[in-house]
Every structure is written in structure tokens, then in C-alpha cells.
Amino acid sequence: xxxxxxxxxxxxxxxxxxxxxxxxxxxxxxxxxxxxxxxxxxxxxxxxxxxxxxxxxxxxxxxxxxxxxxxxxxxxxxxxxxxxxxxxxxxxxxxxxxxxxxxxxxxxxxxxxxxxxxxxxxxxxxxxxxxxxxxxxxxxxxxxxxxxxxxxxxxxxxxxxxxxxxxxxxxxxxxxxxxxxxxxxxxxxxxxxxxxxxxxxxxxxxxxxxxxxxxxxxxxxxxxxxxxxxxxxxxxxxxxxxxxxxxxxxxxxxxxxxxxxxxxxxxxxxxxxxxxxxxxxxxxxxxxxxxxxxxxxxxxxxxxxxxxxxxxxxxxxxxxxxxxx
Ligand code: CO
Ligand code: CO
Numbered sequence: 001x002x003x004x005x006x007x008x009x010x011x012x013x014x015x016x017x018x019x020x021x022x023x024x025x026x027x028x029x030x031x032x033x034x035x036x037x038x039x040x041x042x043x044x045x046x047x048x049x050x051x052x053x054x055x056x057x058x059x060x061x062x063x064x065x066x067x068x069x070x071x072x073x074x075x076x077x078x079x080x081x082x083x084x085x086x087x088x089x090x091x092x093x094x095x096x097x098x099x100x101x102x103x104x105x106x107x108x109x110x111x112x113x114x115x116x117x118x119x120x121x122x123x124x125x126x127x128x129x130x131x132x133x134x135x136x137x138x139x140x141x142x143x144x145x146x147x148x149x150x151x152x153x154x155x156x157x158x159x160x161x162x163x164x165x166x167x168x169x170x171x172x173x174x175x176x177x178x179x180x181x182x183x184x185x186x187x188x189x190x191x192x193x194x195x196x197x198x199x200x201x202x203x204x205x206x207x208x209x210x211x212x213x214x215x216x217x218x219x220x221x222x223x224x225x226x227x228x229x230x231x232x233x234x235x236x237x238x239x240x241x242x243x244x245x246x247x248x249x250x251x252x253x254x255x256x257x258x259x260x261x262x263x264x265x266x267x268x269x270x271x272x273x274x275x276x277x278x279x280x281x282x283x284x285x286x287x288x289x290x291x292x293x294x295x296x297x298x299x300x301x302x303x304x305x306x307x308x309x310x311x312x313x314x315x316x317x318x319x320x321x322x323x324x325x
Pocket of ligand 2: 028044045068206
């Protein structure tokens with residue numbers, strides 16, 4: 001929550017020389033220097049179920065929490081479980097499925113879950129504390145984008161509108177399957193490709209939507225951007241649902257918040273504007289890639305991250321300004 005970050009900044013002013021990245025740039029994880037070539041990267045995320053299947057929910061929540069490590073270019077080391085669950089349903093089996101889904105994702109990421117904490121709560125919630133490491137000279141941050149770079153997005157968007165349609169019984173099986181697979185997919189290959197190629201500016205797309213996270217990156221980097229809306233990859237069925245179903249409240253708020261910083265070209269459908277602001281769960285990495293690195297990055301991503309697309313360019317201009325054509 002942006003509001004929360006604002007409040008916390010006043011409550012906990014950073015006064016530690018080893019704190020390389022704190023909440024002030026809206027980066028995905030905190031980075032704390034251990035010695036000259038090692039820094040600890042720590043993040044946490046948890047939320048209420050976005051799909052009915054408890055195993056898939058566990059996978060998605062874990063992939064989402066780990067994503068903030070990959071967005072910083074970090075290598076995950078281990079995780080802790082964070083769990084809230086109604087005691088009266090304890091024996092029903094879904095709790096075990098959630099935990100199993102999370103454990104399977106951590107195994108895929110190559111890390112153990114070393115503990116955690118659970119509480120009794122009316123509504124289930126699950127996520128991780130995720131701990132990783134990075135070489136501070138090579139980490140990726142929000143504020144390192146420069147003019148003239150290509151913006152690459154590695155997963156399709158539309159999980160917000162699809163998750164809402166699932167709850168209303170309006171999403172087709174194709175959309176459900178595509179959204180679940182995309183949300184549960186680790187950003188590991190994207191993060192590793194980004195690091196091996198030498199990209200230095202990235203974030204991941206989650207609750208504030210593509211435009212919200214892009215704007216944050218542009219603002220703290222001091223650049224503008226131009227987005228080609230037709231190049232933005234969409235999940236199966238997202239476009240149809242965007243034209244027929246109600247968007248979640250978070251998406252409507254996202255568009256409202258970002259509107260004054262975005263110039264939408266005339267005639268751009270409302271459905272496109274809303275999709276670009278759609279609140280994502282466990283979205284892809286959004287990187288700003290220098291022209292000389294782009295061909296290598298795209299060939300690294302090819303086949304392994306099939307939806308990866310160049311969606312626009314950074315430009316010199318007012319910090320945080322976005323033109324969408
Ligand atoms: Co993030
Ligand atoms: Co996060």
C-alpha cells in the first residue's frame with residue numbers, strides 16, 4: 001500500500017549506513033549490506049485466496065512473495081511461512097494443500113522453508129517472508145532506468161479482472177487456467193536472464209497494475225515513457241472480460257491514482273485503460289533494458305518466458321509521465 005509506505009517513512013526514518021534500499025524508492029525488497037560484495041535482500045507478502053483451489057493458492061502466494069527477490073536481481077536463500085487460518089476448518093484438508101503448494105514453489109526456486117508463524121483468523125491468508133542475497137554492485141532497482149531504454153514485460157496482464165470474474169462465475173475455463181498458471185509461475189528464469197545480461201532497472205507488476213508500477217519506476221528514475229498498448233501481452237479472455245465484466249475496486253482506484261500522470265491517446269478504449277491499470281497478483285518483471293543488451297536479453301527469454309514482450313520505451317521528460325498509444 002502506497003499510503004502505508006508514506007506513514008512508515010515518518011515512523012521509521014532510515015539511519016543505517018548498511019541499508020542500501022529502503023521503502024523510500026518503492027522498491028520491492030529491503031537490501032542490507034553485509035560486506036562489500038554481499039547484501040541481504042528481504043521481503044514479505046501475503047494475501048487472501050485469489051483462486052478456489054487451495055494448492056494453487058499456495059503456489060501463487062509463494063511465487064508472488066519470491067517475485068520481489070527476483071525483481072531486485074537477488075538469489076533466494078530461504079523462506080518462512082506466514083499463515084492465517086480459521087481454526088474451525090483446521091481438519092478440513094485445505095490448510096495442508098495451501099502449505100504444500102507453497103512448499104512446492106519454494107522447492108522449484110531451490111530453497112527450503114525454515115519456519116514461520118500461523119494465527120487463527122476468520123479469513124485465510126498465506127504468504128512468505130523471503131530472504132535472498134545479491135552482489136550490491138549488480139542489483140536491480142526501481143530508480144536506475146535511463147532515457148532510451150526498452151521496457152520489457154515478462155508475463156501477460158489481466159489477473160485482476162479474471163480473478164473477479166472467477167468469483168462471479170463468469171470466467172471461462174481457458175481464462176481460469178491461463179491466469180492460474182501465470183500467477184503460479186516463478187519469475188526465476190526472467191530474473192536470471194536479466195542478471196546474466198546485466199540489466200540494472202526492474203520491478204515486478206503487482207497490486208498497483210502495470211501503469212502504477214511503471215509510473216513509480218519512472219518517477220524515482222527521473223524519466224518518462226511511451227507505451228504501445230497493442231504490444232502489452234494479455235491473458236486469454238482478459239480482453240473479452242474487460243469489455244463485459246466489472247473490474248475489481250483495486251483496478252478502478254489504480255486508474256484513478258495514475259490518470260493525471262498518463263496521456264492516453266485519443267480513442268483508446270476504456271477497457272484498454274483499465275487493463276493497463278488492472279491490479280495484478282504475482283505479475284511479471286518489468287525491466288528497463290539498454291539498447292545494446294536487448295537482443296541478448298530477448299534471446300535468453302525466448303522459449304523460457306514465452307509472453308515476454310517489448311511494450312515501450314523510456315524517454316527524456318517529466319519524471320513519471322507516461323504516454324500510452
Ligand atoms: Co513487487
Ligand atoms: Co511485494
